[in-house]
Amino acid sequence: MKKRSILIFAVVVFQAISAVLFVVNIISTVTGLFAFTWMVHELIELGAAVGLLLGVVLGAVVLVRVMQRTHRIEDQLRIASGAFMELLEDRFADWGLTPAERDVALFAIKGMSTNEIATLRQTSEGTVKAQTNAIYRKAGVSGRPQLLSLFIDDLMSGPLGTAAPSPPQREHVELGLERG
Template sequence: MPVLTQERRAATLAVIILFQALCALFFIGDVIVDLQGGDGLVELHLAIEACVALGLVAGVVFLMVELRILIQRVASMETGLRAARGEMAQLVDHFFDQWGLTPSERDVALMILKGIENDAIAEMRGTAPGTVRAQCAKIYAKAQVDGRSQLLSVFLEELFAQGMEQFEKAAA
């Protein structure tokens, strides 16, 4: 769920909490005013209003707990996303170091991983498309893969393997 949508959900919950709190205050005030008037049939009316007010208060408490959980979940997801980005960057650097890629090959390899086509890479780097194709061939040879899809699969397999290790540790 995008952060903006989560923020809207949190804001909506906050508005509901405020509305329910105001309703509860109204009913509590109404009960107090009715108690001062006193009539036999009024007691049933007061009991119903008191139950409704208690229900609203319970709803406010429940929504406050839900809002807090939602805020904590969003913070946790943002932390996890930052960690995943950091792990991916470390993984990329590890493989690039292991393969002995030059700085220009690293740039090209990173753009390949991002899904950028050779012509666009050449344009962004200010080089000829043939130069980029040659760099791609060197990258694939150093990584011992046959092309873009295999290069990407090396990273995905490693990320999934790390993710499974972390999942297994958490489950144990």
């Protein structure tokens, strides 16, 4: 990575020097202030052209790498999104949610209000409230924040099923707060 950065820096410096010399050459031609020989004039133009070509090549390489990285990240996002949906479906199946409760749970996890869910499902708010209460009971939680935390905990446990190292347990014995 360091060699690549040095190469990029060198190309940019070469381009900058070439551009300055090219501008000085044009100013000298127009004003006659500096007298460059024919050979120096041609070498300056050659250097500027090489600098431009290096810039084009470097720009193309960077563009290709950025496009490849973007593609990789989009693939990883699709995989993560699919894994999250699998996680949701597994949890919903474990809890024995009905199809209607699955829909309501998904909308609730997406952050929609009871009113928004009722409108989307073309049902009353009372029905949605009863379904969310059933979801919370089956999931063993008391509300939406705890429901969300179940999925966040699963996601934080590691990438695609590998357990992340758990933080060190603190001793709470002196306060009578033993961990379970």
